Amino acid sequence: MRMRVSLLVMAVGFAAISSAQTPSSVALTGQVTSAEEGRMEGVLVSAKKAGSTITTTVVSDDQGRYRFPTPRLQPGQYSLQIRAVGYDLEGPGSVEITPGKTASADLKLVKAHDLASQLSNTEWLASFPGTEQEKASIRACTHCHTLERVARTRYDADKLTEIVQRMSTYPQLSFPMKIQKLLAPRIGGGEEPLEQRLEGWRRQAQYLTKINLSSSPHWGYSFQTLPRPKGRATHVIYTEYDLPQRTRQPHDVIVDSEGMAWFASFGEQILGKLDPKTGKVTEYQVPLLKPQAVTGSLALRFDEDENLWLGMQFQGGVAKFDKKTEKFRTWSLPPELNGDYVQVNQVSPDHHHVDGKVWLQDAGTYTVLRLDVKSGKFEVFEPFKIPRPNIYDVISDPQNNVYFTVFGRDQIGKIDAKTGKITLHQTPTRNSAPRRGMLDSEGRLWFGENRADRIGMFDTKTEHFQEWPAPTVGSWPYDVIADKNGEAWSGGEFSDRIQRLDPKSGGIVEYLLPRFTNVRRVWVENATTPVTFWVGNNHGASIVKLEPLE
Template identity: 80%
Template sequence: MKMRVAWLAALAAGFAVAFSHTAQTQSSAALTGRVTSIEEGPMEGVLVSAKKAGSTITITVVSDEQGRYRFPSGKVQPGRYALHIRATGYDLDGPQEVEIAAGLTVTADLKLTKTHDLAAQLSNSEWLASFPGTEQQKGSIRACTHCHTLERVARSRYDVDKLTSVIERMSTYPQLSFPQMIQKLVAPRIGGGEDPLEQRQAGWRRQAEYLSSINLSSAPQWSYSFKTHPRPKGRAAKVIYTEYDLPQKTRQPHDVIVDSQGIAWYASFGEQILGKLDTKTGKVTDYAVPLLKPKMPTGSLAVRFDEDENVWLGMQFQGGVAKFDKKTEKFQTWSLPPELNGDHVQINQVSPEHHRVDGKVWLQDAGTYTVLRLDPKAGKFEVFEPYKIPRPNIYDVISDAQNNVYFTVFGRENIGRIDAKTGKIALYPTPSKNSAPRRGMMDLQGRLWFGENRANRIGMFDTRTEQFQEWAAPTVESWPYDATADKNGEVWSGGEFSDRVLRLDPKTGGIIEYLLPRFTNVRRVFVDNSTTPVTFWVGNNHGASIVKLEPLD
């Protein structure tokens, strides 16, 4: 979705902003002001972003209950900045730029007006909340967001026949495709069993019939009203965001992790690129990931550290895993043997965090919905089959301190466990049916935290007591993709559809939702526990950027 971005240019007093300058005190802001509108007066929860001319870094703050925003002097340096806002239902009354001078506080009061194009500002979750139709109908189109926004679909004018052909064509794209970089599947997955063409064609037709009822194929305007979510307030407005642009629009930072030196690492979801981001300067260094299967789609999904902070990658359709040694800056790769390495293979996940225990690394194959274990020294793979074909989608693998592995069953509502010594497999159902556990992490207490994608919940499985707990996301259609615990016992997640970061206090059940500065296809989430307060990181998978969230409490 192309969020409507209102850019500002300081031309004269009396436009959308009033300027003044005062000398800074030691704790004063470099840029501040009030956000108001005729409809609401002072406006809380408006995201105000500032980007210096020629920079790749954008800083965003949120207005408080008096409508005041402030950029701390330590976050913005002297220079000319373009400003924009995010406040669903509103635009800035004209474009604006502001000049920040050393030692002075610039005051810029912003006035907002009602937008004429609300559709351009809706998140995917707001589109889903707005669409008429049954849960089954909406469920049939959620996967569209793997590659593009729902706004793209809703604005189309295609009828049923045209949409059917489009859906059939898009079924040949892997999930790592998106409008900036299209790739084609070479072979379908086999883990789910046979998928007869007649059934697929009937499914495409049903999708097309539903989509043609909610797009603009039969009328110039939508027949349904838009439902929007409230702006942030209270603690959700006490936050600073830093967004780093990546070098190319084709970069998809699906997974972002941060090492002990404060360097952020990411792999491009659709390219053979491992990226290193210097978070102080914004400089990005690219490393070319080896190509194992030249005729197959490119890109990596999982990015995880081992005990030495070497970076491991799940190489997807390349049929293997890679290890990047940060000291030597060299890759080592392991390919599945030929008898396991068909064109359907998709090694998405890898879990090297506890490989010192027995010298083994766990991984997952999305092509067969199986779990594998690699002996890196011997180059040998073992295959574990928790289910017989037709299998549900086994999505993530997460090792514990003994290097047993837990796996999430996205195709159902199970957490699974494989004993590292005996190979015994156990399955545990979540309280919510069809919850679709997706990605997760193990905390130091042996609790597995994960996103329950279809149940709209954050889940926790205590591996010692074998008991679950669940917490519902406040915003409907959030679809938490992942979850991770921080050093304070709080848990962080991200709404795949809502552009909101969730901060859960498990003791009280309270959840704070931080709205991100722009449309963000949220996937893997990461918390840096070396900072106080902790720092949250996420990649904008379709926006070619990396976002850092710093809570102010």
């Protein structure tokens, strides 16, 4: 066959050659090499068809060979990109895929022109000088933007103090493409004196001047990079779907029994549906309950009928979307519970048929609430007195009792649905910050230990904990989900890596994602074999599908 390559690519050595003239199971193949390493394993190669919203990515094997299966690349013109920290593709490339033929393109990599632009948040934290306490003080920056953005600033401590103080008035759903401001701070943690807050902002600003470019045009520390994938971690295909607008933040992505991927936009009143076969996105406008309040939804969960429920955050309520009628129904907190500080992030309707009640959480007061769907009345449960630790997720069991994660400390709590009794269980690792999770069919509660850098599991039958450290230090797992095979999957905001845990052996495979991905909620589609993993790129306005090949 004949493959067209741009003149620029030809000039800089992106080699393309003709290959088999007969139909093949491979649409595009080639070898990745560099002068420094020769044949390179673990390089992510991405192909995107001109005019398409879908990008497909494969990973080179131990011989540096990459292969795109024929069904994944339809005929047409494609652009190619790579991810391999420390390297650039020697010139941008384009390749034409022709029906019934295998295209071949060898990729030559050169040392990166701007290594800083390639670092993940984990790599930045590993590179920064300073104590663990100092580094921990800026980890929350990643809720809204990358650490690269901070490291490239040239502000001094005075200016940075002003900036940090201003950013403290933004909710965690703000990001550079859409900034919103809080109407009121949270009250659950108690009131912090202004002098104490100013002192904290000043300390944070002073540390930032040690890692930014305020005193020199060059960083005074060397960059630490993570190794590329190898072995099983290269046996994977990724598909990334662009969303309609850059302001979309698919914080939670879940997949229904028909294979449709649903997402809630973190900073907008939008519920979206993606058809993975076509890439078509359908969006539904979520009702506005408090017009002056910050917009957006966080939690997105199915009930027993596969209707979708949303935690409406600063809108002060929850919403149910009926898939058949495509209509919303909402429930607002009563006025006495619905101050400007309210932030209903989480909702758990999974077992509401048991008693007609739905559990939710308020991040403004750090309390757990229960909604009677029929009457619209809310009950409030206070596991702690003010100043309270942050209660993050609520997860119901088959009896519609609820488990909750104490992100502000290191506990898993339970509220008995019939008696209201509250019990607390301490994780083995102190200050572990359990964040989000799920309950599997065996009664095991899986969750991310966000400050302990571990995957956690609490057996609700034996009340026994088990923990597995993330292979990459600084992954800080946000969420965990178990699949039909008993394996657990996790990810976080820092390393751009997805962990796949085999609890029996303790082995963990880490899959590097094709680009910077602010990972929040994770999901596994069990209808496929092998299972399919899904996650939203919360700051990249896309949804990523990960298909392990074994």
